[in-house]
Amino acid sequence: MKECPRCKGETRIMVKSPVGDAWEVYVCNTCSYSWRSTETPNILPQFTLNDEKIANMQIIPPIPPLKK
Amino acid sequence: MAKVYHDLRSFLETLEAEGQLVRIKEEVDPEQIGAAGRAAADSKSAPALFFEKVKGYKYPVVTNVHGSWENHALMMGMPKNTPVKDQFHELNRRWDLYPVKPKILAPKDAKCKEVVIEKGINLFDVLSLYRINDQDGGFYISKASVVTADPEFPDDFDKQNVGTYRIQVKDKDLIGIQPLPFHDIGIQLSKAEAEGKPLPVAIALGNDPITTFMASTPIMYNQNEYEFVGALNDGVPAEITTADLYPNLYIPAHAEVILEGYIKPRVREVEGPFGEFPGSYSGCRLQCEIVIERITHRENPIFENLYLGLPWTEIDYLMALNTSVPLYKQLKDSFPEIQAVNAMYTHGIGTIISTKVRLGGMGKAVAMRLLSTPHGMAYAKVIIVVDEFVDPFNLEQVMWALTTRVRPADHVSVIENCPGMPLDPSSVPAGMHSKLIIDATTPVAPEPNPRDVELLKPHADAPKWAEYIKKYQNEQN
Numbered sequence: 001m002k003e004c005p006r007c008k009g010e011t012r013i014m015v016k017s018p019v020g021d022a023w024e025v026y027v028c029n030t031c032s033y034s035w036r037s038t039e040t041p042n043i044l045p046q047f048t049l050n051d052e053k054i055a056n057m058q059i060i061p062p063i064p065p066l067k068k
Numbered sequence: 069m070a071k072v073y074h075d076l077r078s079f080l081e082t083l084e085a086e087g088q089l090v091r092i093k094e095e096v097d098p099e100q101i102g103a104a105g106r107a108a109a110d111s112k113s114a115p116a117l118f119f120e121k122v123k124g125y126k127y128p129v130v131t132n133v134h135g136s137w138e139n140h141a142l143m144m145g146m147p148k149n150t151p152v153k154d155q156f157h158e159l160n161r162r163w164d165l166y167p168v169k170p171k172i173l174a175p176k177d178a179k180c181k182e183v184v185i186e187k188g189i190n191l192f193d194v195l196s197l198y199r200i201n202d203q204d205g206g207f208y209i210s211k212a213s214v215v216t217a218d219p220e221f222p223d224d225f226d227k228q229n230v231g232t233y234r235i236q237v238k239d240k241d242l243i244g245i246q247p248l249p250f251h252d253i254g255i256q257l258s259k260a261e262a263e264g265k266p267l268p269v270a271i272a273l274g275n276d277p278i279t280t281f282m283a284s285t286p287i288m289y290n291q292n293e294y295e296f297v298g299a300l301n302d303g304v305p306a307e308i309t310t311a312d313l314y315p316n317l318y319i320p321a322h323a324e325v326i327l328e329g330y331i332k333p334r335v336r337e338v339e340g341p342f343g344e345f346p347g348s349y350s351g352c353r354l355q356c357e358i359v360i361e362r363i364t365h366r367e368n369p370i371f372e373n374l375y376l377g378l379p380w381t382e383i384d385y386l387m388a389l390n391t392s393v394p395l396y397k398q399l400k401d402s403f404p405e406i407q408a409v410n411a412m413y414t415h416g417i418g419t420i421i422s423t424k425v426r427l428g429g430m431g432k433a434v435a436m437r438l439l440s441t442p443h444g445m446a447y448a449k450v451i452i453v454v455d456e457f458v459d460p461f462n463l464e465q466v467m468w469a470l471t472t473r474v475r476p477a478d479h480v481s482v483i484e485n486c487p488g489m490p491l492d493p494s495s496v497p498a499g500m501h502s503k504l505i506i507d508a509t510t511p512v513a514p515e516p517n518p519r520d521v522e523l524l525k526p527h528a529d530a531p532k533w534a535e536y537i538k539k540y541q542n543e544q545n
Contacts, residue, residue, distance in 0.1 A: 006205075015192045015240055017124030025192070027206075031338045031352070032238045034206040038123075039099060039199070047203055047341055049352065058498060059336050059354045060490070061249040064262045066334075 004028035005041040007049040030054075070145025072304045075179065075322035076274045076372060079143065080118065080130065086148050088115045088139055095121040098198035101129055105200070105375025108132040109382060113148075114139070125196035129371045134277060135382035140389070143277040144300070152389070153461050156408075159300065159393050166291070168298025170306040170318070178309035178321035180272070185363040189241035194325055194363055195273070195371045197237055201343035205352065208342055209235040209243070210383075211374040212327075213283035215270040215317045216253050219260045222316050229253055230293035232284040232386075235271070236339055241360045244339040245331065248490065249499075250446045252289055257331060257356070266330035268314040269358055274324025274372040279306065285390040286416075286443035288398075294318065313362055324369040329360040344491045345387070346414055347378040379414065388412040391443070395419065398441045403434055410460035416447045417492055420460035423453060428515030431507035432481060439486065439503060446487040446499075452506045469508040479507040 004011050009030030016024045027034040031049050035041045073079040083089035092104070096119050108117050114136035119129045134140060138148040141155055150158075175181055191197065197207040212235055218227040229252040236244040247253040253267075260267040272279070278300050282293040297306035311317040313328045336354035344350045376383040388411075395416065396409035405424035413419070423434050431453040438444040438451055454460060454469040474480065481504075488501025495501045511517035 015190065018126050018190075018193050019124055022124030025207075027239065032206065032236070032244070034237070036098065036199075038097065042202070044203055047205075047349075047352070049338070053352075054338060054354075057338065057352060057354045061247055061254050061257065061356075063334050063336065064258050066264055067262045 002026055004031060004033055005035070006033040006043050006047065007031040007054070069304075070302045072145060072301045073143075073276045073278070074307050075276050076130075076133070076324055076370060079133070079277045080116070080370075082142055083116050083133070083139060084118075086138075086142060088113065088136070088142065088148065090115050090117050092117060092119045093121070095123050097123050098125070098196065101131060101198050101373075102200040102375055105131045105382070106377050109135055109375065109377065109380065114382075119196075122196040122198075126193070127196055127369050127371060129196045129198070129373065130274075131373055131375055132382050133372060134281065134374070134385045136385065140385050143281065145302070153459075156389050156392065156461070159389050160396070162300050162302055163296075163393055163397060165299035165303050167295035168301075168303055168305055170294040170298060170308045172318070173307055173309045173321045175309050175312070178307075178319075179366050180309070180319065180321060180323040180326050181312075181364045182366050183364065184312075185365075189360050189363060191237055191240055191243075191327075191360065191363075194365055194369060197371075198373075200373070200375060201349070201377065203349055204342050205236060205338075205340050207237045209237065209271075209273065209373065210376060211273070211280060211372055213272040213275055213280060213320070213323075214245070214253065215272065215311070215319055216256050216267060217314075217316055218256050219263065219265065219267065225318070226290045226292050228292060228318060229256065229289075230272075230279070230283045232280070234342055234344075235358075236342070238337075238357065241329075243327075243358045243360065244337065245356050245358055246339065247331075247356060248446075250442070250487065255289065260331070261333050264333055266333050268317060268330050269328070270311040270314060270317040270319045271327040271329075271358075272320050272323040272325075273327070274370050275320045276306075276322065279320050280372075281386060281390055284386045285394060287394055288442065312364065322366070324372065325363065325365040327360050328362040328364075329358050332357050332359060343376060345376055345379075345383050346417070346492055348493050350491050384412075384414075387415040391416045395438065395441060395444060399434065399437055402437050403430075405430075405456070406434065407456045408460050409438075411448075412461075414492075415489075416443060417489060418450045418452075419444070419448050420452045420454060420466055422456055422458055422460045423509065424456040425509045425512050428512055429507075430512075431479075431509035432505055435505040435507070439483070447489050448503070449488065449492065449501055450504045450506075453509055455509050458508075466508075470506065473508040473510055474506060481505045481507075 339355035488495035490498035
């Protein structure tokens with residue numbers, strides 16, 4: 001399977017075109033980046049990801065404490 | 069009585085009849101739709117684009133439905149060449165008709181339920197999804213109306229929310245969503261997550277134009293969007309029905325597509341980037357996910373989506389007058405002296421207020437009031453206050469006020485450490501900001517105004533000459 005063009009993670013086929021054999025869509029199991037087989041992903045350097053960047057991402061919205 | 073639309077299709081017919089819809093009959097690659105959306109935004113009178121055939125998909129796509137002042141006027145049942153200021157005043161008039169109770173249709177009478185999908189959910193079977201801007205992290209649904217209820221008061225219709233939030237498709241039955249803490253949905257989500265419970269959602273796509281317009285209008289938490297839809301349709305009630313899985317949620321009866329599901333509690337996964345309304349990409353963040361459990365749709369559903377890019381594009385028309393009018397109403401409740409509010413710039417990040425000034429310093433106080441409205445608290449950042457005789461929609465007049473009324477040492481204030489709009493790239497950290505207030509009103513007592521001046525006034529005969537010029541121009545045309 002193809003490597004994620006954004007975080008180098010493992011990917012899978014998300015879906016094939018509902019009509020004909022026109023394209024399929026791939027999605028990354030780690031960062032959810034997705035792209036169509038008819039596209040050529042060109043991720044700008046500032047948008048590439050790795051484990052460290054993901055671990056330091058802002059959480060939106062914050063998760064509230066559980067009520068007891 | 070203004071013309072009223074109860075679904076997207078009837079509005080598209082009007083747009084086409086008025087020359088405000090371009091029909092693309094040839095098959096297009098899905099990723100061409102964003103490119104065409106940009107071109108539509110830049111073109112004369114910015115028509116809607118209807119793509120009949122999208123490669124690999126079953127159903128058509130329409131974009132730029134709200135993307136011009138012409139379409140905005142037609143949405144309100146007004147002539148397409150109606151000036152913006154006249155649209156503002158008409159919107160103001162209709163706003164006061166709130167609340168107009170909606171008409172609740174039995175599910176069997178709701179066109180949004182013509183086709184039901186309960187198993188094997190696949191969003192791509194129903195929606196012709198595509199990447200809008202090339203660095204987006206996936207295919208986005210950019211123009212959905214998301215319906216949620218307050219978990220503490222699940223049957224309170226007034227507290228129900230209909231809002232527009234960006235949605236990233238992450239799988240055939242999984243989407244990411246961006247509820248921000250200050251959004252109504254953020255309040256509801258926080259309550260559900262504190263209990264460790266999922267938040268049910270119904271997502272309506274391809275709605276009548278006023279419902280979509282209201283979904284992106286900042287109103288008070290306990291005001292219901294559908295009751296405003298009836299008001300903005302000049303008193304004609306909105307037609308709504310109940311969702312199937314979550315019957316306490318009310319959905320537009322004739323939407324093209326309804327997605328039903330729930331926000332996974334206490335889960336955040338990578339979302340983004342997405343080209344956002346400030347004209348730049350928001351980075352990746354850890355955000356919520358929604359599991360789709362059920363889809364209903366009309367026969368041959370139309371996927372309505374919007375392009376957004378460097379302003380102005382379609383999204384700017386969906387947060388222009390409908391940001392200005394509610395802020396005007398909220399401010400005027402506190403200060404009857406307020407004349408008009410222009411919050412058309414980047415969803416009110418830039419706002420101009422026109423007011424009479426009762427006492428020294430009131431211009432600044434009015435700006436503070438804007439900063440204490442639910443929308444202004446986070447969004448409003450650059451606030452200009454002008455005298456009542458300055459038209460805030462006329463930027464030449466506003467610049468005159470800035471250049472001749474302001475003493476920078478006294479009338480410019482920066483307020484630090486306030487809430488900010490996280491998508492504004494100058495907000496650091498995202499969600500915090502300072503605020504700029506420029507009080508460009510003329511000082512009144514007790515504020516000293518030692519160099520009071522007499523303003524130039526038009527000659528008494530100027531209107532006569534205006535008529536003369538207008539008549540001449542009409543004859544030339």
